[in-house]
Amino acid sequence: MKRVELIDVSKSYDKQVDVISNINVTIEPGEFFVLVGPSGCGKSTMLRMIAGLEEITGGTLKIGEKVANNLSPNKRDLSMVFQNYALYPHLTVQQNITFGLDVKRMKKDEQHKKAKEVAEMLGLTDYLDRKPRELSGGQRQRVALARAIVSETPICLMDEPLSNLDAKLRAHMRSEIRRIQKSLGITMIYVTHDQVEAMTMGDRIMILHEGKIQQIGKPIDIYNYPANPFVATFIGSPPMNLAKAEFHETDKQLIIGSEFKLNVPAEEIGKLPRTSMTIGVRPENLYPTTPETKEEDTFHVEVTNVEILGNETIFSFKLGKEEWMAKWGGQWHIDIGDSLPVHMEFESLSIFDEQSGELIKKTIDYGKYVSNKEVPS
Amino acid sequence: MRMSLLSKIWIYFLLLVTSAFVFFPVLYAFMISFMTGPEIIQGKFFPESINFENYTKVFSRLPLMNYLLNSFIVSASVMLGQLAVCSMAAYAFVFLKFKGRDFIFFLFISTMMIPWEATMIPNVFTIRKLDWFNTYQGLTLPFFALAFGTFLLRQHFLTIPKELHEASQIAGLSRFAFFWRVVLPVSKTSLVTLGAYGFLTTWNMYLWPLLITTNQSVRTVQIGLKQLQSQEIATEWGVVMAGVIVVIIPTLLLLFLGQKQLQKGLSQGALK
Amino acid sequence: MTRFAHFWRKSVDGRAAILYLLPSVILFSVFVFYPMFRTIYLSFFLTDQTGNAAIMVGFENFMYLLGSSEFQNSMKATGLFVLYTVPITIILALFFALLANEKLKGIGFFRTMYSSTMGISVAASSVIWLFMFNPSIGMFNRLLSVFDFPQIQWLLDPEWALISVAISTIWMNLGFSFLILLGGLQNIDEHLYESSRIDGAGYFYRLRRITLPMLSPTLFFIITISLINAFQTFGQIDILTKGGPSQSTNLIVYSIYREAFINYQFGTASAQAVILFIIILIVTILQFKLGERRVHYQ
Numbered sequence: 001m002k003r004v005e006l007i008d009v010s011k012s013y014d015k016q017v018d019v020i021s022n023i024n025v026t027i028e029p030g031e032f033f034v035l036v037g038p039s040g041c042g043k044s045t046m047l048r049m050i051a052g053l054e055e056i057t058g059g060t061l062k063i064g065e066k067v068a069n070n071l072s073p074n075k076r077d078l079s080m081v082f083q084n085y086a087l088y089p090h091l092t093v094q095q096n097i098t099f100g101l102d103v104k105r106m107k108k109d110e111q112h113k114k115a116k117e118v119a120e121m122l123g124l125t126d127y128l129d130r131k132p133r134e135l136s137g138g139q140r141q142r143v144a145l146a147r148a149i150v151s152e153t154p155i156c157l158m159d160e161p162l163s164n165l166d167a168k169l170r171a172h173m174r175s176e177i178r179r180i181q182k183s184l185g186i187t188m189i190y191v192t193h194d195q196v197e198a199m200t201m202g203d204r205i206m207i208l209h210e211g212k213i214q215q216i217g218k219p220i221d222i223y224n225y226p227a228n229p230f231v232a233t234f235i236g237s238p239p240m241n242l243a244k245a246e247f248h249e250t251d252k253q254l255i256i257g258s259e260f261k262l263n264v265p266a267e268e269i270g271k272l273p274r275t276s277m278t279i280g281v282r283p284e285n286l287y288p289t290t291p292e293t294k295e296e297d298t299f300h301v302e303v304t305n306v307e308i309l310g311n312e313t314i315f316s317f318k319l320g321k322e323e324w325m326a327k328w329g330g331q332w333h334i335d336i337g338d339s340l341p342v343h344m345e346f347e348s349l350s351i352f353d354e355q356s357g358e359l360i361k362k363t364i365d366y367g368k369y370v371s372n373k374e375v376p377s
Numbered sequence: 378m379r380m381s382l383l384s385k386i387w388i389y390f391l392l393l394v395t396s397a398f399v400f401f402p403v404l405y406a407f408m409i410s411f412m413t414g415p416e417i418i419q420g421k422f423f424p425e426s427i428n429f430e431n432y433t434k435v436f437s438r439l440p441l442m443n444y445l446l447n448s449f450i451v452s453a454s455v456m457l458g459q460l461a462v463c464s465m466a467a468y469a470f471v472f473l474k475f476k477g478r479d480f481i482f483f484l485f486i487s488t489m490m491i492p493w494e495a496t497m498i499p500n501v502f503t504i505r506k507l508d509w510f511n512t513y514q515g516l517t518l519p520f521f522a523l524a525f526g527t528f529l530l531r532q533h534f535l536t537i538p539k540e541l542h543e544a545s546q547i548a549g550l551s552r553f554a555f556f557w558r559v560v561l562p563v564s565k566t567s568l569v570t571l572g573a574y575g576f577l578t579t580w581n582m583y584l585w586p587l588l589i590t591t592n593q594s595v596r597t598v599q600i601g602l603k604q605l606q607s608q609e610i611a612t613e614w615g616v617v618m619a620g621v622i623v624v625i626i627p628t629l630l631l632l633f634l635g636q637k638q639l640q641k642g643l644s645q646g647a648l649k
Numbered sequence: 650m651t652r653f654a655h656f657w658r659k660s661v662d663g664r665a666a667i668l669y670l671l672p673s674v675i676l677f678s679v680f681v682f683y684p685m686f687r688t689i690y691l692s693f694f695l696t697d698q699t700g701n702a703a704i705m706v707g708f709e710n711f712m713y714l715l716g717s718s719e720f721q722n723s724m725k726a727t728g729l730f731v732l733y734t735v736p737i738t739i740i741l742a743l744f745f746a747l748l749a750n751e752k753l754k755g756i757g758f759f760r761t762m763y764s765s766t767m768g769i770s771v772a773a774s775s776v777i778w779l780f781m782f783n784p785s786i787g788m789f790n791r792l793l794s795v796f797d798f799p800q801i802q803w804l805l806d807p808e809w810a811l812i813s814v815a816i817s818t819i820w821m822n823l824g825f826s827f828l829i830l831l832g833g834l835q836n837i838d839e840h841l842y843e844s845s846r847i848d849g850a851g852y853f854y855r856l857r858r859i860t861l862p863m864l865s866p867t868l869f870f871i872i873t874i875s876l877i878n879a880f881q882t883f884g885q886i887d888i889l890t891k892g893g894p895s896q897s898t899n900l901i902v903y904s905i906y907r908e909a910f911i912n913y914q915f916g917t918a919s920a921q922a923v924i925l926f927i928i929i930l931i932v933t934i935l936q937f938k939l940g941e942r943r944v945h946y947q
Binding site: 385388389391392395396399400402403405406409417418420461462463465466468469473474475476478481484485488490491492493494495496497498499500501502503518519521522527552577580581583584587588599600602603605606614617618620621624625628629630631632633636639640641643 | 660669672673676679680682683685745753756759760761763764768772774778781823828829835880881884887902906925933
């Protein structure tokens with residue numbers, strides 16, 4: 001179980017602009033670390049630099065306290081699972097699994113023993129003599145996994161390993177990979193563009209955008225306290241609603257998207273900037289009104305689209321140029337064109353500096369505790 | 378695809394007639410090879426009896442066995458040589474990054490524009506200088522490097538996902554081991570295509586053996602046919618045709634077995 | 650030192666590439682590039698019997714060739730031969746390929762029949778055709794006599810010799826062209842036909858609007874190859890006619906061969922080889938220029 005450390009790592013092609021710059025992160029031994037970002041953000045490049053498949057043009061990469069910048073891939077003591085699985089089409093499942101062991105000249109009977117163990121773990125025992133083309137997508141994926149596991153390397157890299165599977169299988173494999181990683185205690189560096197994978201699998205996640213780190217942290221912290229509007233919209237589905245807002249000094253009101261007016265509690269006024277800002281609110285924090293709701297916290301919106309998902313209802317409406325979405329629990333009979341009262345609270349707002357995008361005000365902690373669990377002070 | 382009975386019959390009719398036309402000369406030669414002199418002059422199509430007299434004659438008149446063996450050695454060597462030389466070059470063009478790669482590839486492709494006949498005069502002198510007249514190396518070595526073969530294999534190598542290369546780098550495979558244990562086995566179909574093509578074209582080669590062989594030691598069957606034809610022409614066509622049948626059987630067999638493969642492989646190499 | 654180490658590490662692929670390319674590069678240099686330049690060089694000289702350059706004559710070899718009726722005749726014969734063989738071979742091969750592309754029982758047998766001539770060497774085919782063209786016992790004249798047509802001296806008649814050689818050559822080249830075209834037809838996406846079927850298109854409409862456009866890269870390839878092959882014809886001439894009668898079948902490669910290895914005129918032979926090279930270069934370039942505009946690549 002090794003630590004992976006990136007110090008000021010950057011990457012450029014032909015001495016042109018950096019595609020990745022100033023990456024500083026330490027991935028702890030045994031950690032499940034997820035790199036997530038939209039396509040083209042540099043996450044795969046970063047993974048491939050760790051693997052040794054791409055040259056590091058700036059900074060230092062340390063694997064287990066040792067500088068690894070110029071080590072060849074096989075000297076880095078890691079395994080890798082590729083998006084297209086990279087199975088050798090001319091070899092059987094068994095030979096695919098033991099390929100790396102064979103290269104290291106392990107004895108044949110020992111190879112067989114290990115392959116058998118891993119095949120059992122992944123339910124591949126019946127397929128050992130088949131060729132990859134005779135397997136389904138999910139089975140191929142398991143072979144790729146088996147190949148990584150059997151190498152017994154302390155670090156495993158995965159590059160979008162689930163993106164070629166259908167949704168149901170993907171959900172299943174998420175928990176399976178997670179389970180294997182925990183039971184073997186390997187350090188996992190996992191690249192995905194899917195924020196659900198990132199949220200559900202990672203101990204910590206790093207969000208990359210245009211080659212720069214946007215935020216590193218525990219999934220739930222990133223969800224609750226996104227460092228900037230990019231993270232706010234990237235994590236969460238539907239994404240956080242954003243709008244420009246200004247503080248109106250005399251009315252002590254926040255004017256959102258020049259339409260909504262929201263009263264600001266007296267103790268918060270001092271913390272707000274006097275310039276314009278970006279506010280964000282999650283769709284689940286736009287509530288239906290109740291008889292107790294105060295009239296000044298209620299907005300009337302015109303519904304432009306409705307999706308009823310059975311256990312929840314999502315509808316959209318326009319706020320200025322922005323399209324906002326709200327998510328209400330349960331089934332609601334809403335039609336396009338309806339005018340609905342929507343209730344919003346100042347506490348649930350995230351407020352970002354308009355220039356730097358920095359988070360100025362966090363939402364309150366909405367986390368709930370089960371009755372018999374001790375609440376930390 | 379559903380087809381009406383009428384159009385089916387019509388297509389079968391066309392298929393039968395045209396393919397009979399195409400195959401007729403071979404069949405005719407086959408029939409003649411069993412005929413006696415008088416039968417041939419009478420202009421029959423079917424021999425009165427199947428007798429192998431012409432075949433025994435042709436083997437006694439010419440060292441045909443020797444020629445067959447020579448042809449086999451030459452064709453097999455060219456085939457193996459081409460596979461080795463072309464696959465190595467194609468590997469370098471696909472999996473190695475180096476300066477001037479595009480330029481060297483262009484140079485390779487440009488050799489396809491140079492007709493071999495335009496270079497044969499200096500080549501004969503080169504072979505003479507090397508003292509390679511009447512040797513196997515003189516017959517084979519000039520054909521080992523083949524731009525078409527390199528191109529065909531390169532096209533196939535390009536379809537190998539780069540992740541396969543990366544996965545074997547992580548597994549610690551050396552360059553040569555990757556070439557030998559992954560690239561070549563994965564490209565078996567293209568190698569078979571190129572091999573069959575190389576064997577076929579070499580077996581059928583005519584001009585170069587004509588220039589390079591002056592005695593019987595390494596002479597190939599094609600030149601043997603010319604010899605046979607000019608010796609026997611007026612009298613014994615049956616013997617000549619027996620020779621023809623003996624010469625075409627190996628390549629016809631190869632073609633029948635590998636027809637599908639050859640057709641797929643060649644049209645792929647041609648187009649992508 | 651570290652800079653050197655860095656360079657050494659970065660160039661490792663390059664050093665490996667040298668090893669992998671070396672055999673090809675050496676062979677191409679010795680047997681293609683060097684002799685090509687040597688041929689061009691020799692074309693400016695008169696040579697001795699062993700092929701060494703003796704007297705530099707500049708373009709005189711070329712001037713001589715262009716003025717000689719023998720060479721003009723050879724060029725004319727070559728041009729006619731190309732014209733006779735290439736279009737007919739391709740049209741026939743395309744027709745056969747279309748037939749053999751139907752999904753019918755036993756189609757594999759017919760495919761094998763059509764492609765069979767690819768497995769028959771030029772020498773063997775020539776001998777077979779030599780017999781068929783034989784004026785007294787060959788089957789062509791027998792057929793003519795059955796229908797009471799006048800006999801033809803096929804290979805011995807200057808009027809007919811080139812046509813006879815062309816007929817045999819068309820047959821020899823059918824197999825290869827057929828295989829390539831069939832391969833091209835089978836690469837066409839079946840869905841295209843299905844959607845046109847839904848639109849109710851007939852067979853010839855589909856042929857014109859789908860098959861031929863989609864086949865155009867293959868057609869383009871096979872036309873180029875056939876043209877080049879036709880210019881390089883040698884074996885059938887050597888066995889069937891030896892360039893005769895009265896030089897009517899003295900195609901360019903045969904002419905080079907005779908000039909060099911029978912008359913030992915390596916200078917003029919080289920000049921002819923250079924002309925052959927230029928012709929093929931022009932054909933290829935023209936093909937690509939024309940082809941670029943016409944061809945629909947998928």
